[in-house]
Amino acid sequence: MKRSIIIAACGTLLAGMSLGLPPAPAAPPASRPADVTVKGTVRSIRLPEDEPPLPPGPGRETAQLFCGTCHTTRYITIQPPFSRATWQAEITKMRTAFAAPIPSEKDGEILGYLVAVRGAEPKSGG
Amino acid sequence: MVDDEMLERQRAISRGPAGKAIPRCNVDRRNFLRYAAGSLAGAALAGEWTRRCLASGDPAVAAGEESPLLRLPEKTELLLRTLRPPNLETPLRYFRQDLTPNEAFYVRWHLAVLPTRVDVAEFRLTLGGHVERPLSLSLDELRRDFEPVTLVAVNQCSGNSRSLYRPRMPGVQWGNGALGNARWTGVRLKDLLARAKMKARAVDVSFNGLDGPVLPAAKNFAGTPDFVKSLKVDHANDGEVMVAYEMNGGPLPMVNGFPLRLVVPGWYATYWVKALNEIVVLDKPFDGFWMAKAYRVPNTPDFQEAPAQLAKETVPINRMSVRSLFVRPEPGESVAAGAPYEVQGLAIDGGRGIKSVEVSSDGGKSWDAAKLDPEIGRYSWRRWRLAWTPRRGKYRLMAKATNAAGQTQTIAQWNRSGYARNVIESVDVTVE
Numbered sequence A: 001m002k003r004s005i006i007i008a009a010c011g012t013l014l015a016g017m018s019l020g021l022p023p024a025p026a027a028p029p030a031s032r033p034a035d036v037t038v039k040g041t042v043r044s045i046r047l048p049e050d051e052p053p054l055p056p057g058p059g060r061e062t063a064q065l066f067c068g069t070c071h072t073t074r075y076i077t078i079q080p081p082f083s084r085a086t087w088q089a090e091i092t093k094m095r096t097a098f099a100a101p102i103p104s105e106k107d108g109e110i111l112g113y114l115v116a117v118r119g120a121e122p123k124s125g126g
Numbered sequence B: 001m002v003d004d005e006m007l008e009r010q011r012a013i014s015r016g017p018a019g020k021a022i023p024r025c026n027v028d029r030r031n032f033l034r035y036a037a038g039s040l041a042g043a044a045l046a047g048e049w050t051r052r053c054l055a056s057g058d059p060a061v062a063a064g065e066e067s068p069l070l071r072l073p074e075k076t077e078l079l080l081r082t083l084r085p086p087n088l089e090t091p092l093r094y095f096r097q098d099l100t101p102n103e104a105f106y107v108r109w110h111l112a113v114l115p116t117r118v119d120v121a122e123f124r125l126t127l128g129g130h131v132e133r134p135l136s137l138s139l140d141e142l143r144r145d146f147e148p149v150t151l152v153a154v155n156q157c158s159g160n161s162r163s164l165y166r167p168r169m170p171g172v173q174w175g176n177g178a179l180g181n182a183r184w185t186g187v188r189l190k191d192l193l194a195r196a197k198m199k200a201r202a203v204d205v206s207f208n209g210l211d212g213p214v215l216p217a218a219k220n221f222a223g224t225p226d227f228v229k230s231l232k233v234d235h236a237n238d239g240e241v242m243v244a245y246e247m248n249g250g251p252l253p254m255v256n257g258f259p260l261r262l263v264v265p266g267w268y269a270t271y272w273v274k275a276l277n278e279i280v281v282l283d284k285p286f287d288g289f290w291m292a293k294a295y296r297v298p299n300t301p302d303f304q305e306a307p308a309q310l311a312k313e314t315v316p317i318n319r320m321s322v323r324s325l326f327v328r329p330e331p332g333e334s335v336a337a338g339a340p341y342e343v344q345g346l347a348i349d350g351g352r353g354i355k356s357v358e359v360s361s362d363g364g365k366s367w368d369a370a371k372l373d374p375e376i377g378r379y380s381w382r383r384w385r386l387a388w389t390p391r392r393g394k395y396r397l398m399a400k401a402t403n404a405a406g407q408t409q410t411i412a413q414w415n416r417s418g419y420a421r422n423v424i425e426s427v428d429v430t431v432e
Helices: A011-016 A060-067 A084-096 A104-118 B004-013 B029-037 B042-057 B092-096 B139-145 B189-196
Strands: A003-005 A036-039 A042-044 B069-071 B077-083 B086-089 B117-119 B125-129 B135-137 B148-156 B179-188 B204-209 B228-232 B242-247 B261-263 B276-282 B296-298 B314-316 B323-328 B341-348 B354-360 B382-388 B393-403 B425-431
Touching (some): B354 B382
Antiparallel strands (some): A036 A042, B179 B242
């Protein structure tokens, strides 16, 4: 039998916190979702899935495949523009530090894509 | 606890359908509320505005970057950085209270296989290695057999505010919200170590959780390093480091480390291992990736180095630097001219205690002492306020905290990983 635990939510308390001053932005309604499942002694949640496609560019499928194996490709799209050297260092770090199985002959294609979508001139990249 | 089904699902996400992001806010709040007030649906619209505009206090948004909102199980809507693994930031306005609600507390995971299912009857915390009597403790035994302790402590990601560094560096592009203050209840690590009877000449104690990499080590494959952290044995045994089973009086949300989380008061959150299930006492220094290679800072004052001249020596990041934050006004907020306005913020340090916070509204030429709220505890943040009645104009407010040891904030700072930011805080305000 499934039953749901309702997690105590404190967000609504924020709404009245203006201390006699001009009103602060209101907090959204506190969520009281039945989103933890307790079955016997097992507590579980289900994480949402939201994986936006990478923006178009040469090498997109290769980047999706090799970068997207271990982590969301949002890690690419949330970055500010970086230099080619910075992006190459990221690819190398993924391979050497995190054991990403990226064949080195794929570097050029992946690097080309990263520079195309989040590239910068060397001076402003870092 | 990390089952195959979950692992498979995590992998499937990489090929999953496109999601919908909520567009970032570019509506002026005052104009919007004026419009909404004249509408029958005003309240609903205000809610919609709030939903869309939570990101308005977010520096990454100020820099023109997307900040969709997302709600994870047991959580309210937070600023989404990444979802596999989940990294979500607390909207600034939750910092206008002493304790950060569990549902609003930021979320940070390194590896995409994280516990989403825990059997509380089966779960065991093990303590082994260089000890006389290895332990394997159920959650009931932890609660029943050891004295409970409670402590309010700030938890701040090492990379909090990374997006404010210039030049920028790769990583999760946190604004100021990889931060929270909570009341933690659990048992002293010292008591667990005593029960296990540490052997002589112990050096380090390591901490592992239920999370793991998508590509773990296997035969002839090094794998992605599991997330394991360590403390020197004297630190682990100082009576303050805690294994917490409650956060703000309730269970930890799964994505904040249910059922147990290490609490390392005054130290950056990288040490606060989530879903902690394995403690190992070592007779030699721990050399795992997440200590030896990652989360390291230059061994210089304020962890400074220059992009063109990186520091040669680095050390594991450790105690939190002194810093302050504005929580009111938020970036870009409009303030009414000629009316009293209470500027609010908070200040943090590594446990010596905040002594003063000064605020400038003239670019640092003059500073006024803010009024500190009562101290909650050495490791809590300290909130502060300052009455301000500004004339029309554009202002850059600045805040500078100093702790009991005389440590204060720096004028400019950079390091390669964007850690331990403690630059004097500033926020731009339009008074009209």
